[in-house]
Amino acid sequence: MKALIVAPSWIGDTIMAQPLFARLHALHPGLTLDALAPQWVAPVLQRMGDIANVIDNPFGHGALRLAERWQLGRRLAAGGYDAAYVLPNSLKSALIPAFAGIPLRVGFTGEARYGLLNRRHHLDKQALPLMVERFAQLAEAPGAALPRPVSAPQLRSTVVEQQNTLQQLGIERPQRIAAFCPGAEYGPAKRWPAEHFAELARRLAADGFAIWLFGSPKDHSIADQIEHLAPGLCRNLCGATTLAQAIDLLALAELVVCNDSGLMHVAAALNRPLVALYGSSSPGFTPPLTPRAEVLSLHLDCSPCFKRECPQGHLDCLRQLTPEQVHAACRNRLQSSAP
Template identity: 60%
Template sequence: MRSVARAILIVAPSWIGDTVAAHPLFVRLRQHHPQARIDVLAPPWVAAVLRFMPEIDGHIIDNPFAHGQLRLKDRWRLARELARRGYDATYVLPNSLKSALIPLLAGIPDRVGFTGESRYGFINVRHTLDEKALPLQVERYAQLAEAPGAPLARPLPKPHLTVPPETVAASFSAHGLAREPAPVIFCPGAEYGPAKRWPERHFAELARTLAAQGRPVWLLGSKKDAPVGDEIVRLSGGAARNLCGVTSLSEAVGILAGAHYVVTNDSGLMHVAAALGTPLVALFGSSSPLYTPPLSDKARVIWLQLSCSPCFQRECPLGHLNCLNQIEPNRVLEEADTLPTK
């Protein structure tokens, strides 16, 4: 592999949280290749997060291929477009075979990634994952900046999003939201499935308590989370305001940056809030904070570590969801009271 690249293409993950977790890799690549142009091939729903990473100073190129789609002719056309951009190296973060196909077709000389789905030939600068040595997702991505077999350089920078104050102000004003008193933000969704979602009744009870203290409570998430948000508003008697699906991702980032603190499931917005340095309480059930924790000194994690968790299932296989049902709102409020200020 070339010692210094002139143009680098990142093939980004399809999840917001994974994209945030890739930021330390981008920092390392900028250190190793200070003059290189760094472009990213990314799905449109994660592009807004990338725009808050100053290391990404090139183009964010739309990756239009949904999970499972081959569309070989369309991939070939995109590969030909990328070939004209003259990349020296590409870093393929997803482990799927299809994610490595476009860089191969584009003829990019150095194609860096984990072997993944037997991607011999597709990936020609191959890393072998040592899960014990690299338990965290951020470590695994950052490892790709090193030569295969070389140890990960430590200490590793934490993910960080840089949001200008004017972006924060514009995000609030776009929806007629007052910045004072600063709101508590709930992120009640989880794209992976209901086994990662704290119950709506618990969010509602916490919203009523905070509203009684004079603290605004707003809900952030995607359009898919809007029904969950509506139920929380109903159960709370209107103590919360549902913004799920109302804001763009860029506006959600700005609002999270201006929050008093955040209460969140293990979700992409959890990682966004942590990277912003916003205080947060993260609730883990079917997943594990040993793999994808919020990497922030201003985060508190509640994980009951029941014998049945983490199961990493989309729905509770036992039908009770005790790993989240048994996290009481008072416990969350107690943790929130220990949070540092921004």
């Protein structure tokens, strides 16, 4: 059997789909599983043993470009795919497998995709509260019970890959690394304040940690603020690494502190000791899927609001989460994760 995954456009969502890939391989021995994915998501798929090939999906958020989707579908028709699993719920995401003439096209009904998918699942949010469960359900027959527990996502980072990344970046490995991921692509309502990260950096540096800051080029400014507020304690790697290199460096960390972000899910899939900070989003939907995570959320009356920016203008759900509380959680997590 040969199948195509139409991957999400978010790094965290793509990582949460990995248990689906593992389940498909278990159900179909000898399966060849390819993925159609945006280039910014491709590196995490390439670190999954389940995916044979990653095909570039050049269509960004909101771009229809119908003729170009048809052309890509016709090129994929030569791939001889038996099935396609469409993970996003948008109508646009289901067009290419239909244009490719793939016989079995699986996904949730989503945006009224009745003619585009021929094995449609109906989403029961109460039965499937977690995103990872919703993706995993696509491996089963519609209406069938989801086998539980769903396995945790896993990403590969070998010692050789880590050493190569350190050499490529000219970085010497410190004895103890605490990784901060201060950004969140979705919006500022998911970002713990820079001054809080800086205070936590001072506390962890006193515990003997070197502090590395990870993120995309968009996160460089908030990392600069943290560096300025905690002078001499942090190394700003935001925008200085590829995603693949960030995966290898995060794999070296003794501790990771993250907002609810794609890099949080990367750290979880690498099974790193992790403290995850939630404000506008909910750990009941997209938690870090590892037993080595400590989730902190104040559960205020106004959260989770799932907004990109705080509708109240105060961001109390994260501002009132103090560095002292997070530092205590870090120490608890380190003690729990000790050999």
